[in-house]
Amino acid sequence: MTLDLALFLILALVAIAAALGMLLSRNAVYSALFLVLNFVTVAVFYLLLGAPFIAMAQITVYAGAIMVLFLFVIMLLGAERLPDAKVLPWQKPLAYGLAFVLAAEATYLFVTRARPEGDILPPEAAVNTLDNLRALGIALFSDYLLPFEVTSILLLVAMVGAILLTKKEKWERK
Amino acid sequence: MHLSETVNSGFFFLAPWLVLAPVTGLLFNIVFGGRLGEKAIGWVASAASGAAFVVSALLAWSLAANGGHAVSVPFAEWIHIGSLELDWTFRVDSLSTTMMLVVSGVGTLIHIYAIGYMHEDVRFKRDPGRFRRFFVFLNLFIAAMMILVSGDSYLMLFVGWEGVGLCSFLLIGFWYEMDTLARPSWANSDAAKKAFITNRVGDFGFLIAGFIMFWVFGSFQFDEVFSQVSTIAPGIIIAITLFMLVGVAGKSAQIPLYVWLPDAMAGPTPVSALIHAATMVTAGVYLIARSAPLYSSVPEAQNIVALVGAVTALFAATIAVGQYDIKRVLAYSTISQLGFMVAAVGMGAYVAGMFHLVTHAFFKALLFLSAGSVILGLERGHHRAAHGHHDDHGKGKKKAGKGKEESGDEEYHEEVFDPGDMRNMGGLRKTMPVTFWLYLIGGLSLSGIFPFAGFWSKDEILADAFREGFTGVYWLLTVAAFFTALYVGRQIWMVFFGEPRHEAAAHAEESPPVIITPLAVLAFLATFGGAFNLPGVHTLTDWLEHTIEVHAGEFIWSVAIISTMLALLAILVSWLIYGRNPLKAAQVDPLKRPLGFIFTGMENKWYVDELYQAVIINPFKKLSQFLADVIDERFWHDWFHEKVIAGTYNWLSNIALDRYFDQRGIDAFANALGAWTQSLSAALRKVQNGFVRSYALSVLLGVVVILGYLIFK
Amino acid sequence: MVPVEYYIILSAVLFSIGVAGVVFRRNALVIFMSIELMLNAANLAIVAFSSALKSLEGQIFVFFVIAVAAAEVAVGLALIVEIFKSKRSIDVDQMNSMKG
Numbered sequence: 008m009t010l011d012l013a014l015f016l017i018l019a020l021v022a023i024a025a026a027l028g029m030l031l032s033r034n035a036v037y038s039a040l041f042l043v044l045n046f047v048t049v050a051v052f053y054l055l056l057g058a059p060f061i062a063m064a065q066i067t068v069y070a071g072a073i074m075v076l077f078l079f080v081i082m083l084l085g086a087e088r089l090p091d092a093k094v095l096p097w098q099k100p101l102a103y104g105l106a107f108v109l110a111a112e113a114t115y116l117f118v119t120r121a122r123p124e125g126d127i128l129p130p131e132a133a134v135n136t137l138d139n140l141r142a143l144g145i146a147l148f149s150d151y152l153l154p155f156e157v158t159s160i161l162l163l164v165a166m167v168g169a170i171l172l173t174k175k176e177k178w179e180r181k
Numbered sequence: 182m183h184l185s186e187t188v189n190s191g192f193f194f195l196a197p198w199l200v201l202a203p204v205t206g207l208l209f210n211i212v213f214g215g216r217l218g219e220k221a222i223g224w225v226a227s228a229a230s231g232a233a234f235v236v237s238a239l240l241a242w243s244l245a246a247n248g249g250h251a252v253s254v255p256f257a258e259w260i261h262i263g264s265l266e267l268d269w270t271f272r273v274d275s276l277s278t279t280m281m282l283v284v285s286g287v288g289t290l291i292h293i294y295a296i297g298y299m300h301e302d303v304r305f306k307r308d309p310g311r312f313r314r315f316f317v318f319l320n321l322f323i324a325a326m327m328i329l330v331s332g333d334s335y336l337m338l339f340v341g342w343e344g345v346g347l348c349s350f351l352l353i354g355f356w357y358e359m360d361t362l363a364r365p366s367w368a369n370s371d372a373a374k375k376a377f378i379t380n381r382v383g384d385f386g387f388l389i390a391g392f393i394m395f396w397v398f399g400s401f402q403f404d405e406v407f408s409q410v411s412t413i414a415p416g417i418i419i420a421i422t423l424f425m426l427v428g429v430a431g432k433s434a435q436i437p438l439y440v441w442l443p444d445a446m447a448g449p450t451p452v453s454a455l456i457h458a459a460t461m462v463t464a465g466v467y468l469i470a471r472s473a474p475l476y477s478s479v480p481e482a483q484n485i486v487a488l489v490g491a492v493t494a495l496f497a498a499t500i501a502v503g504q505y506d507i508k509r510v511l512a513y514s515t516i517s518q519l520g521f522m523v524a525a526v527g528m529g530a531y532v533a534g535m536f537h538l539v540t541h542a543f544f545k546a547l548l549f550l551s552a553g554s555v556i557l558g559l560e561r562g563h564h565r566a567a568h569g570h571h572d573d574h575g576k577g578k579k580k581a582g583k584g585k586e587e588s589g590d591e592e593y594h595e596e597v598f599d600p601g602d603m604r605n606m607g608g609l610r611k612t613m614p615v616t617f618w619l620y621l622i623g624g625l626s627l628s629g630i631f632p633f634a635g636f637w638s639k640d641e642i643l644a645d646a647f648r649e650g651f652t653g654v655y656w657l658l659t660v661a662a663f664f665t666a667l668y669v670g671r672q673i674w675m676v677f678f679g680e681p682r683h684e685a686a687a688h689a690e691e692s693p694p695v696i697i698t699p700l701a702v703l704a705f706l707a708t709f710g711g712a713f714n715l716p717g718v719h720t721l722t723d724w725l726e727h728t729i730e731v732h733a734g735e736f737i738w739s740v741a742i743i744s745t746m747l748a749l750l751a752i753l754v755s756w757l758i759y760g761r762n763p764l765k766a767a768q769v770d771p772l773k774r775p776l777g778f779i780f781t782g783m784e785n786k787w788y789v790d791e792l793y794q795a796v797i798i799n800p801f802k803k804l805s806q807f808l809a810d811v812i813d814e815r816f817w818h819d820w821f822h823e824k825v826i827a828g829t830y831n832w833l834s835n836i837a838l839d840r841y842f843d844q845r846g847i848d849a850f851a852n853a854l855g856a857w858t859q860s861l862s863a864a865l866r867k868v869q870n871g872f873v874r875s876y877a878l879s880v881l882l883g884v885v886v887i888l889g890y891l892i893f894k
Numbered sequence: 895m896v897p898v899e900y901y902i903i904l905s906a907v908l909f910s911i912g913v914a915g916v917v918f919r920r921n922a923l924v925i926f927m928s929i930e931l932m933l934n935a936a937n938l939a940i941v942a943f944s945s946a947l948k949s950l951e952g953q954i955f956v957f958f959v960i961a962v963a964a965a966e967v968a969v970g971l972a973l974i975v976e977i978f979k980s981k982r983s984i985d986v987d988q989m990n991s992m993k994g
Contacts, residue, residue, distance in 0.1 A: 015896045019904045026911040026931055030919070038924050042931065045908075049938055052901070056945040058953050061937075061960075068960050073930065073967050080971050081923055086984045089921050094987055098874055102917035105881050110910035112888040117902040117939075146950055147957070158961045165965035169972035871990030878917050 011055065018055075022048040034088055035081045039074055046070040060143050191243030195236050196254040196271035199281060199327040202232035207320035214313040223296030226316035230292045230323050234285035241278040249275055249727035253333055267401065272333030276728040279535060279721075280330035280467055283542045287459045288323050290699035294550050295319065295451040297695035298557065302449055305560050306356055306363045315355060315449065322348035326460055330467060334401040335391055338468070342432065343384065345461045350377040352452040353445045360447065372444035379441040383431015390424035393417065407474040415479050422475055422482040425468065426489065433465025434516045435523055436493045440790055442516055446508040450553030453508055458515045458549050459542035466519065466538050469526040473729040477529055486527030487646075491657035494520030496787070498664035502671065502772070503783025506601045507552045510672050513786075514627065515545055517661055521642055524654055530645035532722045532731045536714045537638035539721075544626035544635055544707035550700050551620040552601075554692040555676060558613050559600040562688035598685060605683035606676045607763065612689040617677045619700045624673050626707040628666035628748045634710030636745070641714070643744055644737045659744060666748035670755025679763025901942035908935035922974050922984040926967075933963050 025048060028041035046069045053062035081087060147155055206229020214222050244252065251274035260267040295315065303309045325348055329341025354373030360366040391401070397417055398406045410418065429435065434442040445457045456462070469476060469486065476483055494517045501513035518541050525534035599605065610617045626633035629640065639662060646655040681687040691697075714721035716736035725731055758771050773780045782788065868879075908931060915928030937956045944952025978984050 012896050015900060019900070022904065023907055023911070026908050029924075029927060029931065030911055030915045035921055035923050038921075038927055042927050045931065046934065049934055052904075052938060053941055055896075056901070056941050058941050058945065058956075061941060061953050061956050064957060064960050065937075068964055069930070069934070073964060076967060076971060077923065077927065080975060084975065084978050084984065086921065086923065086978065089983075089985050092920070092985070092987065095872060095874060098878065099918045101878060102881075102914045105878070105885055105917070106910040106914035108885050109881070109888070109913060110906050112885065112892060113906035113909065114903050115892060116888065117906065118899050142950055143953060143957075146954055151954055154958060158958055162961065162965050165968045169968045172969070172972040172976050873986040873989055874917060874920070881913055881917055 015052075015055065018048050018051055022052075036078065036087050039077045039081060042077075043070050043074045046074070057139065060140050191246055191252075192236075192239035193243055193252050193254050193273055195239055196273055196331065197256045198236045199233050199240075199271070199285075199331055200324050202236065203229045203320040203324040203327070205229060206232075207317045207324070210313055210317050210320070214317070219300055219309075219312050220296070222313050222316050223292070223299075226320050227289060227292035227296065229320050230285060230289040233323055233327060234282070234289050237278060237281035237285050240273050241282060244273055244275065244278055249724070251275075251728065267334065267336055269337060270333045271331045272403065273331070274728045275724045275726075276467075276470060276535070277330050279539065279725065280463075281327065283539055284326045284330060284460045285323065287542050287546050287703070288319075288326075288455055290702055291451050291455040291459075291546060291550065292316070292319060294454075294553075294696055294699040295449075297693050298451055298550075298553055299449065301557050301560070305564075306359060311355070315352075318348055318351050318355070319451070319455070322352070322456060322461070326464075329464055333403055335394065335403070335406070336401040338471070339387065339391065342387065342428075342464060342468075345456070345464065346377065346380045346384070346432070349380075349445065349456050349461055350374075352456060353448040355448055355452065369447040372441075372447040376441035376445050379438050380431045383428045383438050386424045386427025386431070388428075390421045390428065393421050393424065397421075403471065410474050410478050418475055419479045419482050422472070422479055423485065425472065425475075426482070426486055429465030429468055429486075429523065430489065431465075432468075433462050433519045433523060434493075435465070435489050435520060436496060439493060439497065439516045440793060443509055443512040443786070446506070446512050450508065450549060450556060453512070454546045454549035454553070457512070458545040462515065462519055463522065463538045463542065466522040466526055466534055469523065470531045470535055470729060473526075473529075473531050476527070477730060483527050483529060484651075487524045487651055487654050488527075490520045490522070490524030490527050491654040491661070492520070493517070494524060494661040495657050495664070496520075498661045498668065499783055500786050501668040502664060503770075503780055503785075504668075505603050505770075506599075507555060507603050507606070507672065507676065508549070508601050510603075510668055511545070511548055511552060514548075514665065514668065517665060518545065518627070520661070521639065521658060524658060525642040525645065528646055528649055528651050528654065529730075530642060530649070531729045532714070532725050533638065533641040533645050535725060536721055537642055539713060540626070540634035540638040540707070540710045543703055543710045544623045544633070547619060547623040547700060547703040547707050548627065550696075550703065551616050551623060554616045554696055554700065555606070555609060555613065555620070555689075556600045557692055557696070558609070558616065558689035559606065559683075559685045561690045562612075563598050563600060563685035565688045565690075566684040598683075600685065603672065603675045604764070604766075606681070606686045607679045607683075608677070608681040608686060609689055610677040612686070613677075613691050615691060615697055616700075619697075619704045620677065621673060622704045623707055624669040626710075628669045628752065629662055629744055630666075630748055631741075631745055632708075632711065634707050636741075637711030637715065640736075640741050640744060641716075644735070644740045647737060647740050648735070659747065662744050663747040663751045666751035667755050670752040671759050674755060674759035675764060678760060680765075682764065682766040898942055898946040902939055905935045905939035905942070908932075908938070920985050920987055922977070922986050922989075925986065926970055926974070930963065930967070933959060 022045055025041045025045035029038045029045065032038045032041060046065060050062040050065040050070070053059070053065060206226050209225055209229075210217075210222050214225075217225070244250075251272060254271040254273060255268055256271055257269040258266075259269050299312055299315050303312050303315075322345060325341050325344025327341070328344060329338055332338045332341060350373050353376050354370045356363075357370040357373065358365060358367070360368040394406060395401060397413055398409050400406055427438075430438040442457060442462065446453050448457070476486065497513045497516035497520060501510050501517065504510045504513060518537070522534045522537050522541070525531075525537060622633070626635035629636045643655060643658055643662070646652075646658060681689075712718075712720075722731050762771070764771070770780070770784075773784075776783075785791075868875075912928040912930075912932035912935060915931065916925050919925050919928065937959055940952045940956050940959075944950070944956075974984055977989065981988050
């Protein structure tokens with residue numbers, strides 16, 4: 008067992024545990040914090056995979072901006088906990104069962120049908136430096152310029168939409 | 182075998198324009214007439230008719246240059262079935278060009294006259310919008326008449342025959358919802374229907390003749406038919422000719438089918454002049470002249486034709502003496518004169534018949550149009566008398582323009598004024614002098630006074646009858662000629678002499694130049710038309726010789742003198758009765774007392790209409806009533822359809838189909854289907870429980886199943 | 895040296911956990927978080943493939959996914975706030991007014 012494999016296994020355990028923690032916490036705030044942990048773990052995976060830019064984006068956008076937004080909303084609404092309800096009692100075991108089957112199926116399919124060539128080697132030092140960033144930037148602003156610009160418009164539209172949705176009552180009151 | 186030949190020289194290629202010119206005119210008026218004024222519409226129609234006249238003249242000239250030999254001008258393929266080939270071919274020969282010239286020449290003059298006449302007529306009737314329709318119909322008539330006279334087979338002739346019948350119907354019923362007095366009435370449409378239906382009876386005869394002809398000769402083409410006459414049994418020819426005579430009696434108003442013509446005077450006066458005096462009604466005479474080879478081969482048929490014509494001539498002339506309506510007198514006169522023509526062509530005197538046809542077209546058109554001028558003058562006078570003496574002609578126009586509703590009722594409440602009734606006239610010599618002189622010329626020509634056109638043509642008929650040994654016919658026609666002069670004299674004395682018997686007559690006005698000018702031309706022709714075939718010169722005889730067999734009629738002094746003396750005597754008699762002591766207003770006709778019931782008979786047209794009513798129409802109505810009420814309604818409808826068919830059907834559908842097949846079969850199936858669907862949906866709606874998580878679960882289930890499928894595939 | 899399958903299996907497990915969260919949690923916010931987890935798992939798989947294939951396209955794709963996810967979260971949270979305003983709850987079981 009090499010060192011990076013051991014690192015992977017430990018991190019994987021942490022990630023799964025964090026995901027399960029998010030799944031099982033009764034309090035939404037805990038769920039959010041577990042998810043942050045999961046995101047950070049995944050960011051480390053990205054570093055291991057030689058994608059430092061994505062790792063940084065993961066940390067800042069997901070773990071930072073998005074999850075902070077979640078926490079804001081949870082606290083704003085005071086909806087940390089829902090009152091217990093005895094509806095759809097068979098939903099939970101069924102969900103577990105099906106999710107397990109899904110995981111098994113997906114794993115099987117990926118491993119048997121979509122197996123790429125080669126293994127993931129520990130990234131060279133140069134990869135996690137500016138080289139990757141430069142290559143990514145050049146690709147993004149040459150070949151993928153149009154999708155990039157469209158994404159910016161999408162973000163703008165989302166912003167306007169979000170504002171409009173929450174402001175709606177005021178519009179109506181007028 | 183074609184006796185006629187196709188020639189490329191001359192103007193023969195223009196022949197189709199005989200028909201196309203008036204058709205162009207009427208299409209132009211239909212399409213653009215709405216935007217044109219009345220003047221333009223009238224002149225376009227007149228120009229179209231005039232173009233047909235020019236074409237006719239060019240054809241006649243070309244024919245003369247060609248030595249008078251008949252020429253066929255193929256125009257269009259019509260019916261080609263197997264070996265049967267029926268084409269639309271124009272036949273240009275001396276007979277058809279004579280008819281073409283008369284039709285288009287007189288027709289053009291009447292078109293021009295109608296511009297003035299209809300201008301006022303539509304206003305007196307308060308519907309100026311019909312002006313265009315009138316000229317469209319008139320052009321259509323010219324086109325149909327040209328088809329009739331120019332066709333080179335009996336079939337094309339029949340097409341034109343029916344076409345002119347249609348135009349006659351349309352124009353008699355031109356004011357279909359009001360009578361000549363502008364009152365609401367269906368009299369005009371009744372007259373139109375009478376004309377149409379009576380003509381159908383005649384056309385039935387013509388059709389039978391055509392069927393036999395095709396059966397025997399295998400062709401409708403004139404030359405092909407005539408060339409085989411000698412090979413066919415005379416009995417069959419007699420049948421053909423007599424059935425054809427039925428058609429002639431219908432179209433040319435001979436006994437027993439003449440009854441429609443007097444009623445046809447309901448149409449506007451130019452129509453009476455053009456269709457019901459000068460051209461269409463002579464189609465029968467043309468048909469017999471055209472069929473001369475057929476008739477000449479069977480003297481028996483000729484005798485019958487001549488007798489029918491002669492009897493009609495006398496019969497109608499006696500009725501004319503007893504009539505009061507100015508146009509009705511002329512209508513019976515037309516029947517009588519047509520009798521002369523039919524008698525002439527029946528005797529084999531085709532040239533005399535055609536000659537009389539031509540001169541009659543001139544003087545009878547002149548008389549009718551002058552009568553129209555008189556009627557218009559009276560209407561103007563009536564208008565003035567009714568609305569005071571200020572100038573109300575313009576006012577009337579304005580009113581007419583505003584539409585019917587506004588001024589419509591205004592005149593109906595007045596006493597009914599018939600501008601055509603001679604008892605309302607009198608003294609018009611002073612108020613309408615030009616019309617008087619023109620009418621006088623026409624009247625003298627009709628009476629057969631030397632040297633007017635009518636004298637020459639009528640004398641030729643009488644001379645031929647005398648010479649050919651048709652003694653009975655000769656005397657009948659001579660007596661008819663006496664009555665002719667009598668009713669002409671009576672009419673002229675009553676209309677133009679004496680004192681006005683009605684306010685309207687006193688205020689009558691002369692007609693405008695557009696009306697007078699065509700009359701003057703016609704008067705010229707009525708005066709000098711005899712020059713076409715003067716005894717010893719025989720222009721028309723030589724001309725027609727190329728087409729039909731002719732006898733160069735010799736002038737017989739005794740015949741001429743007798744007929745002239747009789748005519749003068751008749752005029753003298755009419756002066757004694759009507760001229761010396763002019764009729765007073767509301768006075769009974771002076772002939773009534775001495776003649777008694779005879780005059781009553783004349784006055785009532787010898788009760789022929791009533792006879793037909795009793796013998797034909799009433800039994801026909803009874804029969805149709807019986808067929809409709811008893812046979813159709815009670816038997817077919819009530820019993821057979823309702824009881825037998827509908828009853829059986831109901832029983833079948835109620836018991837067998839409805840109860841067993843429908844209710845227990847189809848209904849049960851459909852109901853079960855519905856119930857099954859309901860229960861299924863009741864089960865399924867539980868799935869639709871409104872929980873988002875449930876839906877998500879079903880999506881997940883689907884994903885799992887699909888993935889499983891992909892794995893185990 | 896880690897075989898790429900390990901990353902894929904991890905991705906599948908995380909994805910399935912996210913699915914389970916979507917299916918049985920009643921809190922709309924937690925469901926939303928589960929969706930983010932699923933997106934994240936997918937991203938992980940893409941980057942792993944990208945790395946194994948020595949290609950940058952995968953990373954660019956993930957970059958766009960992150961951007962779109964940000965937009966999605968902004969709108970989605972606005973919707974949840976709006977739902978809470980009308981229902982006074984973010985229990986998805988309460989959102990059944992379209993029930994047939």
